[in-house]
Amino acid sequence: MRGLLIAGHPDAGRDPLPEGWDWLILPGLTRGPEGWIPRRLGMDPAALRDLRSAALLATLDALDPDLFIADRHPFGIDGELRPVLEMLRARGCRTVLGLREVLDTPRVAAGEWEELGGADGVAKLLDAVWIYGDHRVYDPRLTGELPGPLARLAEPTGYLSAGRPAARPRRSDRPSPAPPPPYLLTVLGGGSDGAELARLALQATPPPGHRHLLITGPQMPTADLEELHEIADGHATVVRSAPDVPELIAEAAAVVCMGGYNTVAEVLDTTTPALVVPRARRRLEQPRRAAALAAAGALETQEAAGLTAADITEWWARAVTGRTVRSGIDLDGLAVVPRLAARLLDPSAAHEIAAPDVAAPDVTVPARVLPEVHSHAV
Structure with missing residues (x-):
């Protein structure tokens, strides 16, 4: 073929x-x-x-x-x-x-x-x-x-979830930015409009013993990326992209992300607890997806408006204590x-x-x- x-x-x-x-x-x-x-x-x-x-x-x-x-x-x-x-x-x-x-x-x-x-x-x-x-x-x-x-x-x-690389052992021939487990992951899809969520995630406090990896996405403006490196100040790892995002999601203790289809599909094929903060600008696709999957018990969601670093800190502390079973959803x-x-x-x-x-x-x-x-x- x-x-x-x-x-x-x-x-x-x-x-x-x-x-x-x-x-x-x-x-x-x-x-x-x-x-x-x-x-x-x-x-x-x-x-x-x-x-x-x-x-x-x-x-x-x-x-x-x-x-x-x-x-x-x-x-x-x-x-x-x-x-x-x-x-x-x-x-x-x-x-x-x-x-x-x-x-x-x-x-x-x-x-x-x-x-x-x-x-x-x-x-x-x-x-x-x-x-x-x-x-x-x-x-x-x-x-x-x-x-x-x-x-x-x-x-x-x-x-379109099962069969993606998620949940596979990470290939040893591909360098990964991930810190040793346990770690928290924030992933922003393309990243063009994820700067505000990235700032909040970097200002949040990880649970004891956890490191934080932030993947901004290749489309994040350079000025925003430079600002995020300054906020991280060595307390978190900030990268524009990674070759093994599905595996990183699978191995994370918890993930904060936006509600784009591909990111959510990668999350669904794992047991990683997820907090989805959907983009509500221009289209309402992401909020409607997040709400439907939250109602099915597959993830948690919060609106971007009013979300604080303290909210993410509290969610992390709760989320890292367990995993999320998604076997009831057709993947x-x-x-x-x-x-x-x-x-x-x-x-x-x-x-x-x-x-x-x-x-x-x-x-x-x-x-x-x-x-x-x-x-x-x-």
């Missing part, structure tokens, strides 16, 4: 790939005050969108994939994927939209679907929608975030997705493929989203 992973951030290409796979890194976009703007190229945003779309068309025309998966954004940024999907559908390629389990509030989600031209138009360009979560914890088909035409194509896969999405893909590519063999045992609700409820391109072609 051969395949291509398409991304819009250069950091993506650092991850290793199986034999026969490669990366296509597109010129980057980032959010500006008025919408998406070029990350580095000094050109008009619309011209960059057209450049990215042309690169995708040329690449996939040559690759001629059998399966294409769009991650989160069905049409990419500003519709750059729409002509790609139309070309692939005309060739018989199977097309999938992969979604995190939480999109946003139903009202915001509904508006975003309408901006895409409505759910019916999106559904016509797709064979399936895969929801990367446990429908018993959070189901966007029932909250109203996923409109009826797409909900009828949707299947939950379970969280097997990484095993389910290949089976769903095989079923799409060979419907005649569907009876031989163990698909997830979930009953899709009869969704005729009102529609409510979707929302840099992360796509996969095989």
Whole structure:
């Protein structure tokens, strides 16, 4: 099998790939005050969108994939994927939209679907929608975030957690910034907006005998990173990134983090107690995810507003005395997705493929989203 992973951030290409796979890194976009703007190229945003779309068309025309998966954004940024999907559908390629389990509030989600031209138009360009979560914890088909035409194509896969490196013994050939156990971990995802939580965590007092490791994320501004080094002053270890974050989470006595999907998915595949402080700016995806998982007993959560260093100190003291059992949550999405893909590519063999045992609700409820391109072609 051969395949291509398409991304819009250069950091993506650092991850290793199986034999026969490669990366296509597109010129980057980032959010500006008025919408998406070029990350580095000094050109008009619309011209960059057209450049990215042309690169995708040329690449996939040559690759001629059998399966294409769009991650989160069905049409990419500003519709750059729409002509790609139309070309692939005309060739018989199977097309999938992969979604995190939480999109946003139903009202915001509904508006975003309408901006895409409505759910019916999106559904016509797709064979399936895969929801990367446990429908018993959070189901966007029932909250109203996923409109009826797409909900009828949707299947939950379970969280993409089990099968990640978490809980494996750390590889001895990869240097790690972790202090000897027991240690506390604060991890901030990409880090672009995690400086305030990082300051509070560094000002908190670890339980006796515990060290503190803070991973800021590669996108934290340099000025903030330098300030955090000053606050740490040798009492904690501050690094921008680490090669083994899932293993570090698994081995930590407790973890404080934000509520992004990937960080939470890594936490769920461990027994490490977690305090999630979700970002509530711009989207409400993270608070809704944290609240649902807290209700399921998988973690604890506090709002960023009003959170103090003393709160983190108190939580650490309590959290390091035990572990968190998460065995009741479906974490097997990484095993389910290949089976769903095989079923799409060979419907005649569907009876031989163990698909997830979930009953899709009869969704005729009102529609409510979707929302840099992360796509996969095989």
